[in-house]
Amino acid sequence: MNTSALSIHTLTKAYGALTALDSFNLEVDQGSIFGLLGPNGAGKTTLIRILTTLMRQSSGSATIEGFDIFQSGQEIRRIIGVVSQENSLDRYLTARENLELHARLHGMERRLYAPRIDELLELMGLSGRQKDFPDTFSGGMQRRLVIARALVHLPRVLFLDEPTTGLDPQSRRAVWEYIRSLAGKMTIFLTTHYLEEAEQLCDRIAIMDHGKLIAIGSTQELKDHLNGATVYEIDFAEGAAHSAELLGNMPCVIDIKQIGNKVVVTLECWECLAEIVTALNGAPVRRISLQERTLEDVFISLTGEKVRE
Amino acid sequence: MLRGSLAIWQRDMLILRRSIISELVAVVAYPLTIYLAFGIGMQGYIGLVDGAPYSLFIAPGLITMTAVNAAYNESVWSLWFHRRVQFTIESYRVTPISVSEIVIAKILSGFTHGIIKGCVVGLVIFAITPFRFPLEHLVQYLLFLIPGSAFFSCAGVISGTVMDKPETIGKVEAVLVMPLIFMSGLFFPLSSYPSTVIPWVRALPTTALFEGARRALVAGEMMPTAAVQISLSALLTFVAAVYIFRRKMSE
Numbered sequence: 001m002n003t004s005a006l007s008i009h010t011l012t013k014a015y016g017a018l019t020a021l022d023s024f025n026l027e028v029d030q031g032s033i034f035g036l037l038g039p040n041g042a043g044k045t046t047l048i049r050i051l052t053t054l055m056r057q058s059s060g061s062a063t064i065e066g067f068d069i070f071q072s073g074q075e076i077r078r079i080i081g082v083v084s085q086e087n088s089l090d091r092y093l094t095a096r097e098n099l100e101l102h103a104r105l106h107g108m109e110r111r112l113y114a115p116r117i118d119e120l121l122e123l124m125g126l127s128g129r130q131k132d133f134p135d136t137f138s139g140g141m142q143r144r145l146v147i148a149r150a151l152v153h154l155p156r157v158l159f160l161d162e163p164t165t166g167l168d169p170q171s172r173r174a175v176w177e178y179i180r181s182l183a184g185k186m187t188i189f190l191t192t193h194y195l196e197e198a199e200q201l202c203d204r205i206a207i208m209d210h211g212k213l214i215a216i217g218s219t220q221e222l223k224d225h226l227n228g229a230t231v232y233e234i235d236f237a238e239g240a241a242h243s244a245e246l247l248g249n250m251p252c253v254i255d256i257k258q259i260g261n262k263v264v265v266t267l268e269c270w271e272c273l274a275e276i277v278t279a280l281n282g283a284p285v286r287r288i289s290l291q292e293r294t295l296e297d298v299f300i301s302l303t304g305e306k307v308r309e
Numbered sequence: 310m311l312r313g314s315l316a317i318w319q320r321d322m323l324i325l326r327r328s329i330i331s332e333l334v335a336v337v338a339y340p341l342t343i344y345l346a347f348g349i350g351m352q353g354y355i356g357l358v359d360g361a362p363y364s365l366f367i368a369p370g371l372i373t374m375t376a377v378n379a380a381y382n383e384s385v386w387s388l389w390f391h392r393r394v395q396f397t398i399e400s401y402r403v404t405p406i407s408v409s410e411i412v413i414a415k416i417l418s419g420f421t422h423g424i425i426k427g428c429v430v431g432l433v434i435f436a437i438t439p440f441r442f443p444l445e446h447l448v449q450y451l452l453f454l455i456p457g458s459a460f461f462s463c464a465g466v467i468s469g470t471v472m473d474k475p476e477t478i479g480k481v482e483a484v485l486v487m488p489l490i491f492m493s494g495l496f497f498p499l500s501s502y503p504s505t506v507i508p509w510v511r512a513l514p515t516t517a518l519f520e521g522a523r524r525a526l527v528a529g530e531m532m533p534t535a536a537v538q539i540s541l542s543a544l545l546t547f548v549a550a551v552y553i554f555r556r557k558m559s560e
């Protein structure tokens with residue numbers, strides 16, 4: 001049995017001379033929450049647009065629940081829900097009418113969609129505002145409405161392109177909670193710039209850059225990819241500069257930074273810590289702490305620190 | 310198959326219903342101003358045109374102009390707005406309906422705007438001016454008004470599909486649409502043109518529309534070639550509009 005909800009083979013998209021998606025391969029399990037990370041311009045939206053049949057690939061292929069994106073566009077659109085990067089709400093229709101139009105475009109009958117829409121509005125905390133126009137909504141409410149719209153027809157695969165960009169922490173957490181509650185019922189494919197979001201939500205994470213997949217795995221697996229170097233933070237009561245100079249000359253120290261009374265040392269491996277402690281003998285050390293590697297470290301180490309054009 | 314078109318068309322009609330008063334005030338103001346300025350103001354200087362007082366000569370053209378202008382404007386702006394500003398077209402495109410259903414809905418909406426607004430201006434002109442026509446002429450007139458509105462709605466959809474910037478839309482309207490309407494015998498009889506130019510002007514679908522529509526409404530006269538010409542033009546632009554929109558969407 002094929003349990004891939006999404007199966008992508010050497011998918012390529014060129015905009016003129018620019019290759020936005022470069023021989024991209026990926027499998028996403030049914031019922032999982034999959035996160036796609038990448039710097040601005042990495043090609044995330046391009047990938048989603050191709051998978052949701054809004055755009056045609058230059059070469060390669062992909063299937064969603066076994067349907068080929070090129071040959072079975074209509075079947076695919078029946079089973080997917082899409083939250084695009086830009087809000088595409090109809091500002092001349094009320095919140096409820098937005099959902100109703102979407103249901104009708106999916107060929108649903110009123111007796112079927114009316115209760116479903118009630119339920120979604122309630123769930124998204126929009127029941128009281130269903131007769132208002134989206135223009136009068138805050139960014140977070142608009143985003144929740146777009147998500148509700150993508151769910152009206154009970155999709156089997158949900159695509160979310162930066163679902164929480166621009167939301168305050170409360171709204172973001174509400175959206176996360178809702179996405180988590182959907183887990184297992186459908187496959188969720190999301191892109192995000194918030195590494196915490198990927199870490200909190202996703203079973204598996206892929207990092208892409210320049211149209212290519214550069215790493216994939218669970219958060220832990222990705223962190224394990226980082227080289228053996230470990231980072232410690234040492235707080236001094238005084239004389240941090242002197243100690244930093246001393247430590248900086250030691251062979252096992254890869255990098256050292258001093259910020260006020262704090263020194264951040266990067267060691268080749270954790271075994272070197274003993275040497276450091278010995279060297280600091282007598283210095284007024286207040287605290288030595290290990291800096292946890294974050295997904296952000298993985299992300300930066302893989303994609304570099306340079307800001308994208 | 311046209312379920313999707315119906316849903317989108319009904320959405321457009323709901324919006325029209327919500328703003329019907331302001332829409333109608335705006336749409337009546339323009340032809341009425343022209344009627345008063347030219348039909349009444351200039352009447353004394355112009356006298357009879359083709360055997361009719363000038364105000365009566367231009368009245369049918371003003372109704373037709375309102376209809377086709379409204380059809381064109383609705384289509385061009387709606388398509389541009391939903392495609393470039395609101396991205397609603399994109400939200401339609403991730404549902405199971407086809408791209409053709411979307412473009413057909415938009416053509417229908419522009420067409421409906423044209424017919425409704427044309428009729429309202431007709432009623433207003435009827436109510437406040439001495440312009441009268443026998444009611445049975447209305448049937449012949451509709452044989453022009455319907456394909457005419459369809460033609461302009463399709464032309465609007467094409468413009469709104471290929472043009473990405475609003476200022477381009479304004480320019481095309483100024484150099485193409487308005488001249489086409491004004492030059493095709495709305496304000497003066499075709500016989501005013503030099504004889505060498507007349508065949509060219511006659512070849513324009515807008516001439517067939519305005520000439521045919523006026524004769525139909527005023528004299529109950531039927532110009533079959535003109536009716537066929539505007540109907541065929543409407544059919545051709547319809548096919549072109551669907552084709553061009555589908556191509557644009559598959560880019």
Ligand SMILES: Nc1ncnc2c1ncn2[C@@H]1O[C@H](COP(=O)(O)OP(=O)(O)OP(=O)(O)O)[C@@H](O)[C@H]1O
Pocket residue numbers: 015018020038039040041042043044045046047085
């Ligand atoms: N319609 C287009 N025409 C030409 N180039 C495009 C087009 N759309 C995107 N690109 C280019 O393709 C590359 C990938 O863009 P894409 O929008 O997929 O990136 P992204 O990963 O979604 O970025 P972001 O995080 O900023 O949303 C970028 O270099 C972008 O400039």
Ligand SMILES: [Mg+2]
Pocket residue numbers: 044045046085161
């Ligand atoms: Mg993007």
